[in-house]
Amino acid sequence: MAYENLILEPIEHGIYRLTVNRPKALNALTPETLAELEAAAAQVAADPAARALLVTGAGDKAFVAGADISRMVDMTPEDGQRFCEAALKAFRAIELLPVPAIALVNGYALGGGCELALACDFIVAADNAIFGQPEVNLGINPGFGGTQRLPRRVGTGMALELLLTGRQVRAEEAQRIGLVNHVVPRDQLMAKGLELARQIAAKAPLAVRYTKRLVHRGQNLDLDSACALETQAFGLLCASEDKREGMRAFLEKRPAVFHGR
Numbered sequence: 563m564a565y566e567n568l569i570l571e572p573i574e575h576g577i578y579r580l581t582v583n584r585p586k587a588l589n590a591l592t593p594e595t596l597a598e599l600e601a602a603a604a605q606v607a608a609d610p611a612a613r614a615l616l617v618t619g620a621g622d623k624a625f626v627a628g629a630d631i632s633r634m635v636d637m638t639p640e641d642g643q644r645f646c647e648a649a650l651k652a653f654r655a656i657e658l659l660p661v662p663a664i665a666l667v668n669g670y671a672l673g674g675g676c677e678l679a680l681a682c683d684f685i686v687a688a689d690n691a692i693f694g695q696p697e698v699n700l701g702i703n704p705g706f707g708g709t710q711r712l713p714r715r716v717g718t719g720m721a722l723e724l725l726l727t728g729r730q731v732r733a734e735e736a737q738r739i740g741l742v743n744h745v746v747p748r749d750q751l752m753a754k755g756l757e758l759a760r761q762i763a764a765k766a767p768l769a770v771r772y773t774k775r776l777v778h779r780g781q782n783l784d785l786d787s788a789c790a791l792e793t794q795a796f797g798l799l800c801a802s803e804d805k806r807e808g809m810r811a812f813l814e815k816r817p818a819v820f821h822g823r
């Protein structure tokens with residue numbers, strides 16, 4: 563499928579790369595871009611051979627510099643609500659993809675850009691990455707999930723500081739506070755993303771899918787309900803060919819070959 567504001571491309575065996583592609587506006591998110599993000603997530607989800615998604619921004623300056631301010635300036639309350647709903651749908655579609663999404667942050671990840679990165683399963687940052695939620699400077703609150711996902715990622719106190727001051731943090735600090743998993747030189751960002759995606763792609767696909775789902779679904783449940791889901795998933799995976807293959811391979815001291823069944 564062709565997109566105007568995104569590039570979605572399979573780059574190798576089941577690994578897709580999604581690039582937000584509006585470099586002249588530092589990849590700022592318009593309503594059209596959000597609709598395309600949702601469609602792109604659906605496209606990846608529909609591919610049974612998909613194993614991982616890398617999400618990044620075009621150019622060398624920004625991942626995504628936020629929601630497009632030129633499109634927000636005159637929004638009515640109804641427009642604003644629709645805009646938020648489109649983002650929430652698109653970001654939730656990425657979060658609930660059956661395969662992991664890894665954000666590769668190559669520069670500014672501000673406002674909606676930081677929120678897009680947070681909707682991915684984890685974040686790898688280039689050493690020029692800058693994160694922040696500057697909405698308080700614009701007279702709005704974060705509208706794309708930032709008030710909910712940031713505290714879940716970095717803890718309430720640090721999230722509140724960043725949300726209420728609008729302070730921007732560089733890659734090293736972002737790693738220190740748990741927002742980012744790895745920081746690498748700019749020219750090694752894609753290689754690091756690919757390395758992680760390949761590691762995951764080599765694992766049992768159903769086990770990866772269920773594990774991701776359990777983490778995301780379970781965080782919104784009480785411990786007993788979440789553990790009950792985990793138990794159920796474990797039982798289901800016991801019926802998979804991949805479970806038999808993984809355990810046989812271990813006992814036979816050979817690498818496992820998984821088929822996602």
Ligand code: DAK
Pocket residue numbers: 586587588590627628629630631632641642643645646670672673674675696697700702703704705706
């Ligand atoms: N929107 C639109 N255009 C943007 C943009 C943005 N967020 N960020 C950058 N651009 C555009 C600039 O206008 C400029 O365009 P031209 O003038 O060349 O036409 C071009 O990208 C290059 O930017 P700069 O010239 O400013 O580049 P600098 O290197 O000087 O500065 C910067 C880079 C990232 C520090 C700066 O561009 C900047 O501060 N950008 C804005 C960052 C920001 O505030 N982002 C958060 C946006 S707020 C809600 C709905 C949505 C949201 C919340 C609530 N509701 C409905 C409740 C979400 C909010 C946000 O994401």
